[in-house]
Amino acid sequence: MDADDDAILAVENVSKHYGSIVALEDVSLSIKDNEVLSIVGDNGAGKSTFIKLLSGVIPATAGEFYMRDEETGKLGQIVLDSPTMAKRSGIETVFQHMSLSMQHDVAANVFMGREPLKDGVSGKVLRRIDREQMERRSIEALDEIGFEIDPRAITGELSGGQQQAIAVARALITDPRVVILDEPTAEVSVEGSQKILDLIEELQASGKTVIFITHNLEEVFEVADRIAVLRSGSLVTELENDGTIDREELVGHMTGAIQQG
Structure with a gap:
């Protein structure tokens, strides 16, 4: 396929139709490593x-997906027909509605559905969860993105920004190569939003590739290396965030006031 030499993930001619309704049409896009x-x-x-296509939540009607193989360094076709397949490919997604269990503590949410078991008979036979490991690794994952949160704290009692950090830490436990953040600042305070933007920079500094979806264009200008603009199901332009574009120009691309070509 035709993709950038430094692409870690690429989609080619991807479409999604619901009968006669076209949700996405013939989108081709390369996502660069560590951008x-x-x-x-x-x-x-x-x-x-x-985002749902990249996450394996819904299948594409047409098109292909590619991921760069860590051993060969070459792009190879991958199948994204389920969230499990996306995770196996190294893609983790934090959706706007984070699906956290508010009555459980931080460590339980970080490891929800993949709790480690104790060594020996107690784990293999009795299926006892290694709670100590969960707490230790939760602290490490949160520290990696710049948050200090008690792993025994009840999730529902924490701020929106802290809850977003927990959702990101849950994604990082699998050591993904690509992290997708869907409107992560939509329901948090101004202070929490800034912490999440800092978190995005921490993720990039740790070697992750981040795909960031937001309605807040000021946040885009603050943290994005590159901007992809979708309109009516089509990719209309890709822009380098190099200081030469402004809000008015970006809105023009989004609304169609500025046409490519």
């Missing part, structure tokens, strides 16, 4: 559909 790519567009532009 922060922001995907923007008005409501109905196709952002959520695109």
